[in-house]
Amino acid sequence: MKGTYLGELEELVLLHVGILYPEAYGVAVMDEIERQAGRSLNISAVHAVLTRLEEKGYLKSKMSDPTEERGGRRKRIFLLTAAGKRALEEANELRNQLYSQIPKVALQLVGVSKY
């Protein structure tokens, strides 16, 4: 497949699946991302990412019981796999590690350089 590289949107979705445990499904993830990150995504985009993550093995899914608000249809509930959890940890670690390498001065100068 496409390797284990985790895209930015993929990471975001993966995080939210974790947050919403055990009620993560398409619309819920979309709403949560909008609420938490302020990003308005189309439901089809969320679906695409979810299936891709499942293909990569970071997520697994099962069908829920039928629900009223969906006209009696079932939801596909997504859950993090061990690999998914590890991918999140790695991404987080990598980011922290890189962030810590930025010299303090550089961070200070960012503010100054704007006059």
Place this chain on the structure above:
Amino acid sequence: MESKRKIQPPRWAIRFLQWYCRPELLEEIQGDAYEIYYREVQVNKRRADWKFIWNVIRFFRWRNIRKRKKDNLKYSTDMLQNIFKVAVRNFFRQPGHSFLNVMGLAVSFTAAFLIGLWIFHEVSYDRFHLDPDRIFKVMSHVDANGTIETYSTARVNINLAAIPDVTEKTVVITGTRWPNELCFRPDGKPNECIYLFGVFAEQPFFSIFNFPIIKGDQNPLANPSNIAISESMAQKLYGDVDPLGKIIKIDDHYPVTIVSVFQDVPSNSSLQFQFILPIQVFARMRGFSDDYFNRDFQTVYFKTSTDISGEVLTTMLNKPDIRTEDLKKDKLSYSAFSFVDTRLHSEFVNGKNSGGRVQYVNLFTLIAILVVAMAVINFVNLSTARASNRSKEIGIRKVTGALRTGIVMQFVGESFLVVVMALAMALLSTQLLLPAFNNLIGETLSVSLLNLSIVGWVAAFALVVSLAAGLYPAWVMSAFQPAKVLKGNTVTASAGAQHLRKILLVVQVSVSVGIIIFTGVLFQQLSFVREKNLGLDNQNMLHMEPTYNLLKQYNAFKNELLHHPEIENVTATTADPINLTVQTTGVSWPGMPDGKNASFKLLGGNHEMAQAFGLTLTAGRMFKNTSSGKNEMTLSLNTDSTKQEVIVTERAVREMELKEPIGTEIGIGNAKFTIIGVVKDFHTESLKQEQLPVILYVHDILNCSRLYVKYREGATASALEIIENTYKEFEPAFTMKYDFMDEAFDKMYKTENTASTMLVFFTGIALLIAVIGVVGLATYNVVRRKKEIGIKRVFGASVIQILGNLSQEFIWLITFATLLATPTVWYVSDRWLQSFAYRINMPWWIYAVTLVTIVLLTILLIVLQGLKTVRTNPTETLRSE
């Protein structure tokens, strides 16, 4: 909750989603879409609907789309092999039928390709320039007593700078004679003469038009002592030697330097030339002063910097700073004419564009479509008629599990094979026929299959035709019910299919009949034109271009010629009497009503011209021989010296409403003339135009540009030899340029003649295809009615009776088809005839003859086809029950 159930997203969106979505994903996708919908709908139903539709569209992704079931899509190779084998076997089982099918299609494709090539060529005219839609030509419209005459000229110094959108303007002087046709001497051969055509143009010529200069100065028209020549002209004059810097003496007199060589002008350019000279050279050759030349009328082209429309430009051209007071007084107005329309839309009637060649382009497009449609109809008819032969095969296929779509695919595939075969034959025959076709229509079309767009067109064409031809038969055949077919019932196509066959045959025959009748009318009119008494003798008349030197020795030359008994008469004129363009509205006469603006044609020449052209005198006398040279006066519009004599036509007398024309004094411009004779009217233009009154006057021989030699009938070859020899005596350094007047007259109908030759060609094809159609159906009919014929024979019917019986249906259909075609053809050919001022009455007999011929032909075909079956011993046909 109950109310939620009733509120639904748009039904089609739901269906669409259900249609495309993979079943295993449908539930969750639908679920999410509905959840959002129900949430939104509480706020705003319309918004929710839109959002739902949007989501459904966004879900339409490769990942979500239902993939066709694999086993449904895949034909096993064995099956494909079988289908292919069956197709090939069927093709060869009935070679006659297959041959008719392929031939019919191939012939019509060839016709369509040839027409297509011609149309592409016509439409591509002048399109190779940069921004061709921004190039315009100025037209002048002159109101001559109610009818508006249109010329493609404008004042040379027209103030186009007054229009801000116009970036560049150039005057281009074209023509077919001196000074546009000049004698060039090849390098080192001073006594040889190659006549080449060229134009005179102003400097921006090369930046307005796209005629790439491949060698030398990019702006050759800047200096009046320059000339630019074409590649092929350079080759002709200098071979492989570099022509740049060589000096050419125009008319052996005026030296110009070759500074540039341009690429040969493509054949689809309406401006054709071998060389270009600066416009100043023209003024100098004609002896015009700058002031005079600036007020002269010539063709003016200009280019705009914006996509401004012709209408807007026309209004701008008629503003007072361009259309000056004096032009207004002459009732002249300008209009902008799109340059790319030059080829196809160049005709004007009464100041309005009336199309032109485009009529023929449309006509032939229609014919190409009709011819292909007819062949496709044949194909459909023959295939459905033959359907019963395949019924058992279809039955077995269905029983063993073939789906209807599969069978449809099989038959469409088969027709695709036939179409591809026909296409290959058509491409081959197009290649083979192209030289002959080019010869026929006088063009140089070529086809290059390497061109990707042509390949694309051809492929698209094949696809469309095979779908059109294959889909219906496939549909009919695949509808057979296996139970019936396999029980052994002979399956004939349904009544609907039979009706359709008849309708198609009627359509086909109407089309053929239409084309045939139209061709007949066209031919009648063209032969009428050719044979009409022009009132002027153009038979056995040779026209040649004299040199100045020859004109100076005109009398000696003439006397020398007249020594020979083959030569009957010699005369000189200033213009071509059968295509007379010298026209004026500046004629005045006693009692002329105020504000009258009548057009007269003027023909100047030496005193014998009226006799030489065989004009009939009805009153007064001809010009007298005043060959001392003293009294042969120049028509000068500015002097009012001694009175000159003129001869006028009867129409001119009527126009001027003169009771006693002889001796009447008239004015042309400021000059005064006396009418000394009246001659019968004669045509001075193509018969498309109404005759105009003509005034003949005597002109100084040195200003004449055309010599005419009348020779004895039947002595063309010897007369030509005498004339050429005499010419060589007087002008050893020049090659005589000549043509025959009747041929030149025919050339005026070049478009019509081309169209008529093409039409004959396609009439043949239309007829052939109709014959194929009739033969196909007749054969089928006979086979189908074999048993019926047998029984009839047993009960004592004669061969004639049975044949009559067989033809009856066809004769009805064909008569009906002819009657159906008549009004349309009448309308179309009547409109075509209207384009001639002098025309034949609608020849009704052509309609009758066509009908009778077609009916007879059909009977003949049916008799030939049926005879064998009818004569078979009935025991044979009836035995095999």
